[in-house]
Amino acid sequence: MSHISANKIPQQAFDWYDDYAHGDIDRRTFLSRLGSLSVAGLTFGAVTSALTPNYALAEQVSFNDQDIKATYQEFDSPKGHVKGQGYLVVPNNISNAAPLVLVVHENRGLNPYVKDVARRLAKQGFIAFAPDALYPLGGYPGNDDQGRSMQRSMDREKIDQDFIAAANYLKKYALGNGKLGVVGFCFGGYVSNMLAATIPNLVNAAVPFYGTPAKGDLIKQVEAPIMLQFAENDKRVNDTWPDYEAALKTNKVNYIAHFYPNTQHGFHNDSTSRYDPKMAELAWSRTLAFFRQHLV
Template sequence: MKQEIINLYDEYTHKPLSRSDFIKKLVLITGSTAAAMSILPLIEVSYANAAVTNQDDLFTETISYPGVPGTMQAYVARPKAEKKYAAVIIIHENRGLNAHIEDVARRAAKAGYLAIAPNALSAAGALPANEDEARTKFQELKPENNLKNFMNVFDYLATRKDFNGNTGCVGFCWGGGMANTLAVNVASLKAAVAFYGKQPATEDVSKIKAAIQLHYAGLDERVNAGTAAYEEALKKNNITYEIYQYEGVNHAFHNDTAPARYNEAAAKLAWQRTLDFFGKHLK
């Protein structure tokens, strides 16, 4: 598939580009409406493609905790055995909690963690009915509320009898940016993993106490523009960090519900590195 098409979809999902304008541009690139419509299923996210990790040995539930302006909801998964676990906060992309991210939570639970996946959109009221509504609603969220709502996860975890006090986080795209933001703002966070996420301001890096792991897609010019400055700041402030770039793959390469951008080899390698990292810093 032409990289131009992948880049257009990235623009549509991250910038104020209406769906009608996106389709018009896609028709221009592909040459016809029919060709554009045949391409759509390959580039758009479809949760029908989401993997479903076997849940036989897992305990799962949906919980709520205080947020702003409304109540936050989250999906929780952990091993069935009733004991204390290190927690991993799973942070979604810029569409809210979905089947893919819930499965990522189950994967973390399979690795022996108390996984909690909050839905940033839940605090804003009724959940959107489709992707376009979710994108619009996301643009209306206030950054200060988002930060508060994810910081409140730590207070909620402290109330659970199955939590051992050690917390890490992993985020994807928008969630990768939030993982970096939590590292700056939560001193008790022990490990933060960001998949192709926005970097924090370099002047804030000195506040980080967590170990940091960063995953970047080689073709993701938009996000990668901030990589060098972030790494330099991490080195300058003696922050423990790991950084990986996966050549020839696109933004969202870990998301298995988007066929054209998903890269199985890179996704599996990055996830194993994530689990190894959490094993080193949380267990």
């Protein structure tokens, strides 16, 4: 099964899904609003299905792939939830120390799409580590709605500390070259920005996808090269960019920002109709080139 194309779905529906996904409206309100739309040739069920993830569509690299090895690894997080866990994917044929990339999920835990992103990086020669913020509550529950509720119930500062601890863990990983990149999506985009500002001595490059900047004065502490990926139709995130860009310019940070035309928040996630194959591939090829430039 493939999702209906994004151009058949009204922008309002994407906006309402974004509100729902970020906790501004509840599921009942979201579904009620969808039901009020008159969408030519599409049933309510088809639109609802298209806007919610189908992870069978998201596997680009099998966990059985011969070129990689995936395991779960615990790490210490004394300022966070004491212990964290992540999905570590290592290329099988590392001849030299490999560059390291921390992969940060959206606001619902380590779902199959983000694990696949980690495998994609390992296929390209990077050691990738994708922590699960929900590990203290038993881990991603296999359901995005439940995962979103679980993550919302947690202490945000402790989650931030868990990702800082994960970055420290990965930076020192024995098979790595000591150069650390971070890539994240949505909430993970915020975490990528936050890590670039909070631990500038550890992060060598960051690529936030549609993420808001670090809070308060932290915004002024970004030092490492940063590539920012934005969707055109993403007002909530894009409204934060002018102030963030001004801070990056003031502090002479090496940055580049890309806005992808006619895309929605989440356009890289290939499990929903927000996915834009052409723009996702372009953004991902730029991400890989950026990491090769700064981490290899």
